[in-house]
Amino acid sequence: MSPDDGDVNRPRRGRPVDHHIDAALVAAAHAVFAELGWRGTTVERVATRAGVSRASAYRRCESRYGLLMLMMGDIYERVPVADTGTLRGDLVALMEDVARVWRDPAHVRFLAAVVSAQHEDERLSQAYLTQFTQRRAATSVIVQRAAQRGELARPGQGDLLLDMLAGIVAQVVLLRRAPLAPDFAEQVVDALLNGFGTA
Amino acid sequence: MSPDDGDVNRPRRGRPVDHHIDAALVAAAHAVFAELGWRGTTVERVATRAGVSRASAYRRCESRYGLLMLMMGDIYERVPVADTGTLRGDLVALMEDVARVWRDPAHVRFLAAVVSAQHEDERLSQAYLTQFTQRRAATSVIVQRAAQRGELARPGQGDLLLDMLAGIVAQVVLLRRAPLAPDFAEQVVDALLNGFGTA
Numbered sequence: 001m002s003p004d005d006g007d008v009n010r011p012r013r014g015r016p017v018d019h020h021i022d023a024a025l026v027a028a029a030h031a032v033f034a035e036l037g038w039r040g041t042t043v044e045r046v047a048t049r050a051g052v053s054r055a056s057a058y059r060r061c062e063s064r065y066g067l068l069m070l071m072m073g074d075i076y077e078r079v080p081v082a083d084t085g086t087l088r089g090d091l092v093a094l095m096e097d098v099a100r101v102w103r104d105p106a107h108v109r110f111l112a113a114v115v116s117a118q119h120e121d122e123r124l125s126q127a128y129l130t131q132f133t134q135r136r137a138a139t140s141v142i143v144q145r146a147a148q149r150g151e152l153a154r155p156g157q158g159d160l161l162l163d164m165l166a167g168i169v170a171q172v173v174l175l176r177r178a179p180l181a182p183d184f185a186e187q188v189v190d191a192l193l194n195g196f197g198t199a
Numbered sequence: 200m201s202p203d204d205g206d207v208n209r210p211r212r213g214r215p216v217d218h219h220i221d222a223a224l225v226a227a228a229h230a231v232f233a234e235l236g237w238r239g240t241t242v243e244r245v246a247t248r249a250g251v252s253r254a255s256a257y258r259r260c261e262s263r264y265g266l267l268m269l270m271m272g273d274i275y276e277r278v279p280v281a282d283t284g285t286l287r288g289d290l291v292a293l294m295e296d297v298a299r300v301w302r303d304p305a306h307v308r309f310l311a312a313v314v315s316a317q318h319e320d321e322r323l324s325q326a327y328l329t330q331f332t333q334r335r336a337a338t339s340v341i342v343q344r345a346a347q348r349g350e351l352a353r354p355g356q357g358d359l360l361l362d363m364l365a366g367i368v369a370q371v372v373l374l375r376r377a378p379l380a381p382d383f384a385e386q387v388v389d390a391l392l393n394g395f396g397t398a
Contacts, residue, residue, distance in 0.1 A: 115314060115315060115373055116315030153395060163367060164370075167363070167371075167374075191360075192391075192394065194394045195393045195394025195396075197287075197392030
């Protein structure tokens with residue numbers, strides 16, 4: 001440490017306040033979205049609902065696309081990347097948290113709308129896929145560690161495995177609108193690791 | 200055969216014409232949908248586009264929900280249920296046809312809109328899930344035959360296997376908006392049958 005970086009250690013008033021603003025904006029954005037859909041979800045409307053000044057809101061997100069990134073980031077934060085020591089343990093922990101998010105009907109409607117809207121709105125798609133790519137980099141650590149431990153039959157297929165796990169949730173909840181069974185996480189992880197065939 | 204069922208063998212004028220009407224309505228419905236979205240896809244508009252009388256169109260589908268069922272049924276018809284003699288062969292054939300459908304951007308936009316709309320419109324969801332359930336009954340024959348041949352490690356998981364195959368397509372195309380690799384079908388079927396783990 002040099003004397004020059006003293007500024008870094010001074011209390012920065014902005015930080016903790018910003019975190020509260022983010023949380024208020026995310027909650028308000030979900031509420032506005034549930035009422036008015038994606039087109040009605042404007043930064044101004046969300047700021048008013050959150051009790052946050054427009055200036056503060058626009059500092060955090062300059063458009064509804066920024067709001068979307070805050071909302072997606074918030075969902076991802078609810079699903080921490082576990083480190084249990086085994087691939088099975090990490091994936092079951094991950095999928096239990098994923099299932100918890102997807103059992104919330106408000107989130108399902110939100111994610112269904114985002115999935116559809118990204119095929120009509122390139123900026124929305126970019127925002128969504130940017131968040132997704134960051135998230136995938138974080139979860140990839142699970143399969144990288146597994147590959148190092150020799151737990152993957154084909155180490156190059158870690159990404160396909162993560163896509164399979166994301167895909168089965170989308171298939172059950174978004175496409176089939178079926179509930180996720182209580183043992184969903186263990187069931188899908190074991191099936192994917194062990195395989196469906198007898199060969 | 201009794202003399203009474205003679206009527207059955209008389210040429211029935213309605214049938215071949217109906218089939219052409221269905222095909223014209225489906226093509227027109229996709230065209231109208233691509234331009235005007237789900238809300239703009241009315242039976243009257245589709246009938247006009249198809250060059251079919253309103254009376255004929257309403258006889259085939261009394262509402263846009265009936266149109267949706269025609270459109271979904273048409274997509275499913277493009278993916279015949281194979282019978283190659285092995286589970287792997289049947290699933291690879293199935294997934295190659297599925298991938299062909301999902302490589303068409305117009306179908307992707309259509310299916311993305313349907314997936315989203317069914318979370319906001321209960322009648323649409325019923326129409327979609329009715330078609331899906333019929334389709335699943337047809338594809339289930341593949342896993343039932345495999346169970347009889349002893350090709351499934353856990354015969355009770357045939358439905359989960361079919362959901363995994365549907366889910367990976369949804370994940371790659373709808374959620375990640377990524378292209379399906381040329382060897383997509385073989386890659387996912389082999390990974391699912393053999394498993395990702397080393398245990």
